[in-house]
Amino acid sequence: MRAAIHNRRAWRIAFALLALALAAPAQAVRVKDIASVKGVRSNPLVGYGLVVGLAGSGDKQGTEFTVQSLASVLGGMGIGVDAAEIQVKNVAAVMVTGELSPFARTGSTLDCTVSSLGDATSLEGGTLVLTSLRGADGQVYALAQGSVSVGGFNVSSGGGSSAQKNHTTVGRLVEGATVERELPFSIAGAASFQLALHQADFTTALRVANAINLALGSELASPPDPGTVEVRVPPERAGAVVAFLAAVEAVEVERDAIARVVMNERTGTIVMGGHVRLETVAIAHGSLSVTISAQNDVSQPAPFGEGETTEVRNDAVEVTEELASLQLVPAAVTLEELVRGLNAMGVSPRDLIAILQAVKAAGALDAQLELL
Secondary structure, eight states: OHHHHHHHHHHHHHHHHHHHHHHSOOOOEEHHHHEEETTOOOEEEEEEEEEEOOSSOSOOTTOHHHHHHHHHHHHHTTOOOOGGGOOOTTEEEEEEEEEEOTTOOTTOEEEEEEEEOSSOSOOTTOEEEEEEEEOTTSOEEEEEEEEOBOSSEEEEOTTSOEEEESOTTEEEEEEEEEEOSOOSOOOTTOSEEEEEESSOOHHHHHHHHHHHHHHHTSOOEEEEETTEEEEEOOGGGTTOHHHHHHHHHTOEEOOOOOOEEEEETTTTEEEEOTTOEEOSEEEEEOOEEEEEEEEEEEEOOOTTOSOOOEEEEEEEEEEEEOOOEEEEEOSSBOHHHHHHHHHHTTOOHHHHHHHHHHHHHTTOEESEEEEO
């Protein structure tokens, strides 16, 4: 009972904080927080390699691709070995992944993630052997090598006891990859560029264009579609495109968004936007609780009587039904008023999901429902 009351109070506090936050007036955000320059993005890199120096926690003898890879590496160094004679318990086959920045230059370093491919139990203490990282075009863009940082441990004893902290088959290679090839991308001398909005919206795109034109004092920006704002570089700024882009990114604008309610039925999480509105609707909320408890008693025979002492199980069933109450919600209710009313009804998040779905089906909710 105390846990239920505590959870109900916690949800009421959370709803109240959400209402206060969304009831506040909209604040301006920078263009760089809601949009990015089209073409300026990172590119994924991937490579296959071997981690050596493991203390018996590497791939087992049956992992053939690890044995073949190790034999190939040794063969490239002029050491001829038979793959059947190799013990790989100190070696693990891994996939190495990373992100190449669009402006990364030759000689700069990158962070990488090293993930086990076989049945190794831990990469702790291992060292990644020189690995080529390739892009989607098959070209080598970086080379990775160095000590793998796991940030955990995995200890087991011969008797079957074990202890583990964090995920030991995935590690990080901090600044362990060196860029060998640059991406063919440059903004120097560009006559124009496009801003790609993180969330396409007609109103937001128009506001961004108007805010840029107002801040720069010239009609340089225009929205060709709800997800893009095209900005022309004035001739006098052609030699300083980076400074011009920095000025555009610093422009502040009030973004807009579609009224949306996002619900996660598995976790009971509900997030409502500040533009959610309700039409006139009546909501009834009630619940039925069934509790079954078992109590074990002992049946004792009469003194000097025949029979044996046995255990008897007595089941008790208790049904509690809360009275449903019909609540009238007037039209044009704001999110703050909606949350306050739902709190007064003692609605839990899971019940709220069902209520919102029913209100939407009745045509009284002016918002999109998105169920995760």
